[in-house]
Structure formats: C-alpha cells, structure tokens
Amino acid sequence: MNKRNMVITGGLALTLTLGFVSGAYADDAIKKISAHLNQKMKLEVDGAPVDLSDPDGKEELAPIVYQGRSYVPAKPLAEALGAKVRWEEATETVVITSAAKEAGPAELDEPEASEVKAPKKGPSPQSDNGADEVEKTTEEKSAGEPPVTYPADTAPSKIFDEYKTAAREGLDTYIYALRTMNTDEKLREYVYKVYPEGKAAGSPADVYRRVSSGLELTRGRMPLKEVKESTEEVLAVLNSRDFPDRTSGYDATEGVTLHYQVHTGDEAGTLVSVEFKFVKSGQTYKLSDLAFFGTLAAPAEEAE
Known part of the structure; x- marks a missing residue:
C-alpha cells in the first residue's frame, strides 16, 4: 500500500465557506471534491479566538484544505466580526449583514470614501473626465x-x-x-x-x-x-x-x-x-x- 504525505506551503486563502446545505446532492450545481480537514488551524479576530464549534455542539467546524488553499467556515467568522448570517431557502442565498451596515449608511460612508478614494500626496491636476490621470497611471512602472x-x-x-x-x-x-x-x-x-x-x-x-x-x-x-x-x-x-x-x-x-x-x-x-x-x-x-x-x-x- 502506498502512503502520501502532503505539506501545505505559502499563504492561506481564507475564502469563506459555509455549512448550509439545501436540496439533494443530485443537483447539477453541486460538485463532489476531495479535500482535507485541518483541525490544527485556529482563527482569531482582534486577538480573540473564534469559536468553531458546531451549532449543535457535535464537533468543531474545522477549516478544509483544497488544491493548496485553506477554506474556513463563514458563519462563525462573520459572527465574530459582528455580522449576522442567515440562509434564504427560496433563493438558496447566504446573506451576511455587517454590523456597520446595520448601523446605517451615515456611519459607513465617510470611512469607505477615505479608504477607497484616498487622495494622493501633492497636487494631481487632471481634466474633467479624468483622462490625464488615467494616462499617467499606465506609466507608473x-x-x-x-x-x-x-x-x-x-x-x-x-x-x-x-x-x-x-x-x-x-x-x-x-x-x-x-x-x-x-x-x-x-x-x-x-x-x-x-x-x-x-x-x-x-x-x-x-x-x-x-x-x-x-x-x-x-x-x-x-x-x-x-x-x-x-x-x-x-x-x-x-x-x-x-x-x-x-x-x-x-x-x-x-x-x-x-x-x-x-x-x-x-x-x-x-x-x-x-x-x-x-x-x-x-x-x-x-x-x-x-x-x-x-x-x-x-x-x-x-x-x-
């Protein structure tokens, strides 16, 4: 019998995966994959450990390793970040609502604007349609x-x-x-x-x-x-x-x-x-x- 050992290297792709299951596995949209549970991986949010326990208390929702990347359960991570997670059966959609979103747009607009559209240091003249700035960016190499x-x-x-x-x-x-x-x-x-x-x-x-x-x-x-x-x-x-x-x-x-x-x-x-x-x-x-x-x-x- 052959044995194979696997070693994961490099960064972790902490892509959100979910524990919601709906419908039969015969659905064409559901594909069977081969992955590995990584029960040693722990999650922390702002220095505090994230509880990955199953909602029913049966077992821990361990991250999985698939094609060189690690996937973590979305629900406990989202809730640790203050978000709410729910499942819409009719549309088969996982809906995540952030705490900032629930607080209202007035609290969210300013931080988003300053983060995504932070002004560059010094003057940056451009035409009304922004063409000068776009042309400049292609030269930044x-x-x-x-x-x-x-x-x-x-x-x-x-x-x-x-x-x-x-x-x-x-x-x-x-x-x-x-x-x-x-x-x-x-x-x-x-x-x-x-x-x-x-x-x-x-x-x-x-x-x-x-x-x-x-x-x-x-x-x-x-x-x-x-x-x-x-x-x-x-x-x-x-x-x-x-x-x-x-x-x-x-x-x-x-x-x-x-x-x-x-x-x-x-x-x-x-x-x-x-x-x-x-x-x-x-x-x-x-x-x-x-x-x-x-x-x-x-x-x-x-x-x-």
Missing part, C-alpha cells in the same frame, strides 16, 4: 517590470497576458526558495520588484513577510531531499511551453484577480500557484496583493 496600475476600463485579459512573464518568474523564484529553503535573496528581490514601495496599494515588506513566513512553515515538515524530489516535475512544467497549465483571470466588482498555476497533473501531486490582485480605486486598477500557494506531495513510500 520601471523598465522591465509589469505595470502596477491600469485604467479601470482595461480588459482583464490584457492585464492577464501582460503578467504572464512576471508570473513565470515568480513561480520559478518561489520553487527555488522551496528547494533551497532560502527565503532571502531571489524571493525578496522579486517581491520588491513587482510590488514596488509607494506604487502598489500595500507594502512590499508586508507581502515579503507573509510569503517568507509561509515558506518557513515548511521547515521540519518535509526533508529538503523530498522537497526537491516533489518539485522536480512541477519545475519541468513551469519551464515548458505549456506554462501556465491552469489559469484564470476575472473582472470583479472591486477589481481584477489573476491566478497562474502549475500542477503535475495528478490530483494528489504537487501544485504551485501565484496570484496578483488589483483593487479598483476611482478610475484605476491598482496592484493590491501578491500571494503564493503550494501543495507538496511527498514521494510515495511502500508500507511494510
């Missing part, structure tokens, strides 16, 4: 680096194509860091290059700290020799003309997310991916996040 800003009417497919080179370089750098357990040098240089200080929406230091911390978690969980063996095939995929083998880019209400992934093909195999997120601020898309994800499959061992 250094030679050889992808833009960190785009006009908000830019097609996501265009941004996606322009970031392929940066994605390939990023994944190559990330795999190198995995294979050497070296979180400095190339990784730091890459983060600060594609996520420049003062131009992207956040701090490259914060991005680098998160990425390197994720890699540090791998230390001690899998011998370096096994890490190298696990990444050999996915490195070959990355260097092939077929890169990226699985990708997605979509235009959302608040911005654009670009996802580039390489995978060994086997469902239980090694997977690494990189995501670039752009937030929409006024008439501009601005790079707001950079994250890496990975699932390493240890070489199979024969059980005695």
Whole structure:
C-alpha cells in the first residue's frame, strides 16, 4: 500500500465557506471534491479566538484544505466580526449583514470614501473626465517590470497576458526558495520588484513577510531531499511551453484577480500557484496583493 504525505506551503486563502446545505446532492450545481480537514488551524479576530464549534455542539467546524488553499467556515467568522448570517431557502442565498451596515449608511460612508478614494500626496491636476490621470497611471512602472496600475476600463485579459512573464518568474523564484529553503535573496528581490514601495496599494515588506513566513512553515515538515524530489516535475512544467497549465483571470466588482498555476497533473501531486490582485480605486486598477500557494506531495513510500 502506498502512503502520501502532503505539506501545505505559502499563504492561506481564507475564502469563506459555509455549512448550509439545501436540496439533494443530485443537483447539477453541486460538485463532489476531495479535500482535507485541518483541525490544527485556529482563527482569531482582534486577538480573540473564534469559536468553531458546531451549532449543535457535535464537533468543531474545522477549516478544509483544497488544491493548496485553506477554506474556513463563514458563519462563525462573520459572527465574530459582528455580522449576522442567515440562509434564504427560496433563493438558496447566504446573506451576511455587517454590523456597520446595520448601523446605517451615515456611519459607513465617510470611512469607505477615505479608504477607497484616498487622495494622493501633492497636487494631481487632471481634466474633467479624468483622462490625464488615467494616462499617467499606465506609466507608473520601471523598465522591465509589469505595470502596477491600469485604467479601470482595461480588459482583464490584457492585464492577464501582460503578467504572464512576471508570473513565470515568480513561480520559478518561489520553487527555488522551496528547494533551497532560502527565503532571502531571489524571493525578496522579486517581491520588491513587482510590488514596488509607494506604487502598489500595500507594502512590499508586508507581502515579503507573509510569503517568507509561509515558506518557513515548511521547515521540519518535509526533508529538503523530498522537497526537491516533489518539485522536480512541477519545475519541468513551469519551464515548458505549456506554462501556465491552469489559469484564470476575472473582472470583479472591486477589481481584477489573476491566478497562474502549475500542477503535475495528478490530483494528489504537487501544485504551485501565484496570484496578483488589483483593487479598483476611482478610475484605476491598482496592484493590491501578491500571494503564493503550494501543495507538496511527498514521494510515495511502500508500507511494510
């Protein structure tokens, strides 16, 4: 019998998942997946632990790991943030109402306006239709680096194509860091290059700290020799003309997310991916996040 060990690396995609179930599983909209429970993962809100107990008290609603990302239960997390969660049977919709929303728009408008549309330092002259400012944002990049800003009417497919080179370089750098357990040098240089200080929406230091911390978690969980063996095939995929083998880019209400992934093909195999997120601020898309994800499959061992 073969045994496989899985090690999760990189950042955590804390995407909300819910415990509501409605209707029969024969519904075409419901797809069966293979995932893993992570009962060691804990959640905190403002320093206080989030109670993940089942409402019936039977068991803990543990986060799950699926394709290199961790998904956490939405209801306890939302309630810990002061929100209310309810299920609308008629429309099969999970409705989350934030505490700020219940407090009324007067309390919400000012913080949102200052956060999303924060003025830049110094004067920023532009024409009445904002054309001068949009034209300026496309120039906010250094030679050889992808833009960190785009006009908000830019097609996501265009941004996606322009970031392929940066994605390939990023994944190559990330795999190198995995294979050497070296979180400095190339990784730091890459983060600060594609996520420049003062131009992207956040701090490259914060991005680098998160990425390197994720890699540090791998230390001690899998011998370096096994890490190298696990990444050999996915490195070959990355260097092939077929890169990226699985990708997605979509235009959302608040911005654009670009996802580039390489995978060994086997469902239980090694997977690494990189995501670039752009937030929409006024008439501009601005790079707001950079994250890496990975699932390493240890070489199979024969059980005695």
